[in-house]
Amino acid sequence: MKNFRLAVVDTNPVQYRVPFWRYLSEHSPIDVTVFYATDVGLVPHRMDASRTTWVWDIPLLDGYRYEFVESLPVPLVPGPTANRLPLGLLRRLDRGKFDAMLVFGYQNGPALLGGSLAAILGIPLILRGESHDVGRRRTLRSKVKDLLLPWMLRVPDAYLAIGKWNRQYWEDRGVPPSKIWVALYAVDNDRFRRRLADDPERPQRLRGDWSVRAGETVFLYCARLEAVKAADLLLDAFARLESRGANAQLIVVGSGPQEDMLKRRARELGLRRVRWLGFVNQADLPFHFRAADVMVLPSRFEPWGLVVNEAMACGTPCIVSDVVGAGADLVAEQNTGLVFRHDDPLALTHALEMALDDRRRAVWRAAIPNVVDRASYRQNADAMADCIAHLNQQRDS
Template sequence: TILWDVPLLDGYDHEFVPNRAPNAHVKGFFGLVNPGLAPRLLAFRPDAIVVHGYAQATQHIAMLTGRLAGVPVLMRGESHLHAPRSAWKLAAKRLGAAYLRQVLAGAVAIGTLSRDYWLHYGLPPERVFLAPYAVDNDFFQSRAAAAREEAARWREELDVPADARVLGFAAKLSAVKGCGDLIEAFARARVPGSALVIVGDGPLRAELEAQARRFPDACIRFKGFVNQSQMPTAYAISDVFALPSRFEPWGLAINEAMNLARPVIVSDVVGCAPDLVRPDNGWVFPVGDVDALTAVVRDALSDGERLARMGRASRARIDGWGLPETAEGFVSAARAVAARRAGLGALLGGRGRS
């Protein structure tokens, strides 16, 4: 069990509704069953309800409560069309989309690929809103100077030369994150004076460490798990940050690295790529193509001055993709669907009196 070392609920009005699932978990439909949510929503009398996804029973309780009470329901999710899906899952998606089109007043997209997903499954453009998928930019930017100092100590601890150009990676060490591809590409690139620093832990750690040992001439270091308060340092130690995932709904690590003014490397199935990664601040390569990733790593680590310039572009771009923009997106969406509901109510009321 991971216990975060930063407060997650401070400043938010919130209430925990008991989970009545016999086997409580977040992976299956019946792992979250919170029937008490319905009366709490009815008592609260919101102008709109936002649900995050539809994979658990509780989300359907919220949606149907809103539908029956005449409260518009918005859905926010991470899905995009690049996810690998079997034929039966695609068929189920189409059936589910027909249901959602009837229940939802609108969808709140997290970015371009998310918007494309909702349009593909039949929601009209006027019912799809944008609330950018963001992190607390102030948290990371306010810790940048201290993180750079701590990163220098990490380099000493990991025996990484102070002047080495560091390719950084921070994520759970699982197959979907593509860390093995990154190790292979870094070793093949053979850029003098460079290092790869891997932050994180997970089921593939031993396997990845064994893979790294096959390249004794490459400077590849494993930092292990670090908690949230140390994540700025995980990005500050790098000169360029990579997320070569085999699939990634968004990739908030990219937002975080950009707040530390780092250029980024992503595969083309990382959801944030169309919104956050441009030629002036990063590279996008075809997922699973280690040859292409090798070329990108070699290019990225070859010019320190260019990396610094690209890092400044990253910081400038992420400044316009933060929590204020997210909040504004939610407020705009809620106002739009509430106004549409009020207008429809007035129209129906007028018909009833005529």
């Protein structure tokens, strides 16, 4: 029996969120309805200005209740999803008798309009955001935003923090701790496990395809090829590793605006053990994570980094920079990998060298299951149900 009715107002079907709506529908006391402003992600989409066109290969509309709402673009606001105003939302919310509304962030049309309508209709509003201040550059825009934000943050009735840095971000802007619930950012861990069980020999075959040598350590980069992700830093660090005779290989998964530049850089560095795989879709990613010995996310700034969750769902340790949000909750002090100083190729080289040790990696792998259990859909559903129950008790008192 469902105890609560939750309205989710989102920009479009997002591959990382949809499995959670399905989980709520099947395994929680929450009756969820998701209202989408656009259908981006359901049809082939060009990743960037170059060659790559893709569409997600996992179902995005199965197993939960959803509606696409009539929406209009907002002039002068970047798209293709954040600039939509779902004008058909009021009628649906009014008739839905919802116990709470969940929105994502505060800088997109669906969240802003949804939050305003929640206030008008008396629906308790829950905000889920990704921001943190670690490594964030203080620009004029960010300073102005920080002046205005405390006023905006009075509107939500509760916050679902994705981790400790995100919780600190809200508290530093005046949100009372009593209004914050921590629900660690999570992926569908069970889907990754099931996919690996479908073909348990596939990771070993991939290592054969990659011509992995005896005793060779395989490092995996899996992210867009853009400046903020710092793949260039990883190439520089890996070049130092190769120059020291390390038995290692680097697998690069992803595409993006820096792809051609990074391949030129690899040639200039004379890298011999780097393999470029391009974009790999969701159904095949688990095998790539399991085939690797370590996943590396060297970002110059990263609100979270769900690729860390994905790698750990497959049992793979991670090396991340010290501005990756997931590192604070899933890696640092958890002994599931290493955290290095961002934008420091020597620090990254040292981390890669430490990861060459088989025994150290075995210790990291042994610690991963406990971390995966903490960052799970079950934990998120429990936190959300507790939050909604509290808000309704508060409203009715």
